[in-house]
Amino acid sequence: xxxxxxxxxxxxxxxxxxxxxxxxxxxxxxxxxxxxxxxxxxxxxxxxxxxxxxxxxxxxxxxxxxxxxxxxxxxxxxxxxxxxxxxxxxxxxxxxxxxxxxxxxxxxxxxxxxxxxxxxxxxxxxxxxxxxxxxxxxxxxxxxxxxxxxxxxxxxxxxxxxxxxxxxxxxxxxxxxxxxxxxxxxxxxxxxxxxxxxxxxxxxxxxxxxxxxxxxxxxxxxxxxxxxxxxxxxxxxxxxxxxxxxxxxxxxxxxxxxxxxxxxxxxxxxxxxxxxxxxxxxxxxxxxxxxxxxxxxxxxxxxxxxxxxxxxxxxxxxxxxxxxxxxxxxxxxxxxxxxxxxxxxxxxxxxxxxxxxxxxxxxxxxxxxxxxxxxxxxxxxxxxxxxxxxxxxxxxxxxxxxxxxxxxxxxxxxxxxxxxxxxxxxxxxxxxxxxxxxxxxxxxxxxxxxxxxxxxxxxxxxxxxxxxxxxxxxxxxxxxxxxxxxxxxxxxxxxxxxxxxxxxxxxxxxxxxxxxxxxxxxxxxxxxxxxxxxxxxxxxxxxxxxxxxxxxxxxxxxxxxxxxxxxxxxx
Numbered sequence: 001x002x003x004x005x006x007x008x009x010x011x012x013x014x015x016x017x018x019x020x021x022x023x024x025x026x027x028x029x030x031x032x033x034x035x036x037x038x039x040x041x042x043x044x045x046x047x048x049x050x051x052x053x054x055x056x057x058x059x060x061x062x063x064x065x066x067x068x069x070x071x072x073x074x075x076x077x078x079x080x081x082x083x084x085x086x087x088x089x090x091x092x093x094x095x096x097x098x099x100x101x102x103x104x105x106x107x108x109x110x111x112x113x114x115x116x117x118x119x120x121x122x123x124x125x126x127x128x129x130x131x132x133x134x135x136x137x138x139x140x141x142x143x144x145x146x147x148x149x150x151x152x153x154x155x156x157x158x159x160x161x162x163x164x165x166x167x168x169x170x171x172x173x174x175x176x177x178x179x180x181x182x183x184x185x186x187x188x189x190x191x192x193x194x195x196x197x198x199x200x201x202x203x204x205x206x207x208x209x210x211x212x213x214x215x216x217x218x219x220x221x222x223x224x225x226x227x228x229x230x231x232x233x234x235x236x237x238x239x240x241x242x243x244x245x246x247x248x249x250x251x252x253x254x255x256x257x258x259x260x261x262x263x264x265x266x267x268x269x270x271x272x273x274x275x276x277x278x279x280x281x282x283x284x285x286x287x288x289x290x291x292x293x294x295x296x297x298x299x300x301x302x303x304x305x306x307x308x309x310x311x312x313x314x315x316x317x318x319x320x321x322x323x324x325x326x327x328x329x330x331x332x333x334x335x336x337x338x339x340x341x342x343x344x345x346x347x348x349x350x351x352x353x354x355x356x357x358x359x360x361x362x363x364x365x366x367x368x369x370x371x372x373x374x375x376x377x378x379x380x381x382x383x384x385x386x387x388x389x390x391x392x393x394x395x396x397x398x399x400x401x402x403x404x405x406x407x408x409x410x411x412x413x414x415x416x417x418x419x420x421x422x423x424x425x426x427x428x429x430x431x432x433x434x435x436x437x438x439x440x441x442x443x444x445x446x447x448x449x450x451x452x453x454x455x456x457x458x459x460x461x462x463x464x465x466x467x468x469x470x471x472x473x474x475x476x477x478x479x480x481x482x483x484x485x486x487x488x489x490x491x492x493x494x495x496x497x498x499x500x501x502x503x504x505x506x507x508x509x510x511x512x513x514x515x516x517x518x519x520x521x522x523x524x525x526x527x528x529x530x531x532x533x534x535x536x537x538x539x540x541x542x543x544x545x546x547x548x549x550x551x552x553x554x555x556x557x558x559x560x561x562x563x564x565x566x567x568x569x570x571x
Contacts, residue, residue: 002293044114044117045098046119048431053429054096056115058090064372065379067113070111072362075093075365079096086386089128117155122159123162126149128142129177137173139172140190140197141172142170144294145223153168168187171188181213182500183214184205187201189223196222198222201217202214202215207510217233240262303340303377309396311341312396329455344393346390347387348410353445354442358423372390376391376393417458419444419448419454421445421464422461422472423441427483434466434485435467440481440524443523444527457531457544463476464483465480476510476511477511478499482494490520491519494526494530496548514530515564
């Protein structure tokens with residue numbers, strides 16, 4: 001993990017102190033709400049449907065047990081005893097009174113955390129692969145590059161008030177676990193035949209009203225020039241992006257409208273920055289700077305690389321002396337490969353019956369911190385799929401970890417299944433939402449609560465958004481559910497065939513809507529009917545997404561519409 005320097009610590013504490021001054025002036029009436037709004041937004045504070053919402057940055061998904069316990073304490077002392085982990089590796093609180101917000105900022109700064117640029121029209125929290133630095137399919141560890149980008153972009157004066165929010169995701173592996181094609185800038189680290197490191201750069205991806213997959217702006221950019229290239233992209237966007245229409249303000253609209261002219265402008269700006277670099281003003285990443293940052297991303301003290309136990313098989317007897325079916329399933333679904341022999345990464349599922357996807361209570365956060373201390377050298381990751389990951393688990397410790405995780409409700413072996421769904425908070429909290437997401441997620445979880453059935457169904461990405469802003473990434477779900485407003489009532493569109501960037505699924509694709517929108521009480525029946533159609537149409541060992549691609553949408557449309565007709569007939 002990145003280790004904060006004295007400068008970093010002072011910077012975050014001064015930012016918290018600055019926010020306290022701004023808040024006090026706002027509460028006293030000497031700083032108007034219109035003036036205060038952009039200031040609180042760039043510190044992560046929204047005004048939501050019922051109360052302020054704070055979004056805390058977890059840069060590229062890494063945090064430690066001390067930080068997680070601090071987040072748990074904040075949830076108990078300032079919120080309603082829970083937090084919500086998001087698809088962009090942040091944590092959100094939904095009930096903190098604004099007058100107490102400065103105290104929360106101080107509590108975060110004490111453990112080197114903050115909400116800086118988690119909202120507002122600026123470069124947001126840099127996200128990455130939750131298995132960065134440990135994934136067997138990784139070419140290059142993206143974390144040092146993410147940290148360099150984070151430091152460069154934080155409070156960048158030129159990019160503090162962009163036409164709209166701006167999101168960057170980075171991966172360095174064969175499998176895209178960061179959904180880079182769906183971001184304003186998506187970066188994939190590569191190695192060429194000579195062993196040189198560079199970036200494939202995608203620009204203009206995004207969801208919302210107009211789902212667009214990013215276009216290639218550079219096939220192989222030398223890593224030293226990445227900040228300059230990002231600067232060129234954002235400058236062109238800042239100069240020409242729409243500011244007259246919030247719905248057309250994202251960079252994807254500019255890229256789509258201008259086409260090659262956009263990419264020519266980026267290349268011209270990139271060339272100009274490099275040519276004007278006589279005084280060394282261009283942000284070329286030096287080897288010395290890279291080495292300074294990289295020194296933080298080393299294996300934790302105590303990680304063994306040639307231990308006598310390294311050859312022990314992962315499938316071992318559990319603590320009761322037998323390998324149970326539940327334990328075998330947990331090994332299969334929640335335990336992942338590792339670069340180091342004798343180690344595994346383990347997903348702690350945040351998808352529990354009776355609890356919204358991605359939510360964790362203060363006690364559950366403390367329990368996850370305990371598991372990290374005991375089994376993972378105090379380190380955790382937040383995944384794009386709204387789960388937690390322990391990155392440094394010894395194979396011999398898997399049985400004990402399983403028992404401890406099961407005791408705290410973290411061992412549900414459903415990773416990658418239908419109930420391991422992504423969902424935004426929806427209309428229960430968000431002022432922008434057209435419909436609630438949480439009751440739909442809960443109803444589907446209850447409908448598919450049989451693990452045997454889930455294993456028979458196999459891998460399915462189900463994503464739920466409460467509005468077209470797509471915080472639940474419904475466009476990229478194998479099954480996507482979107483809340484819509486219909487005459488003041490909550491209805492839901494269902495889409496099929498989306499993917500978030502997985503190589504095995506053929507890269508990022510936006511799903512297509514099947515049929516008209518459905519009432520809330522129809523949605524579980526629609527999903528069940530879609531799944532039944534898949535089970536009737538699939539070939540041997542064929543995944544849901546592959547069946548959809550092979551047979552097309554018509555059989556699924558017919559199944560979904562049959563639910564509507566049945567409901568209408570019953571009425």
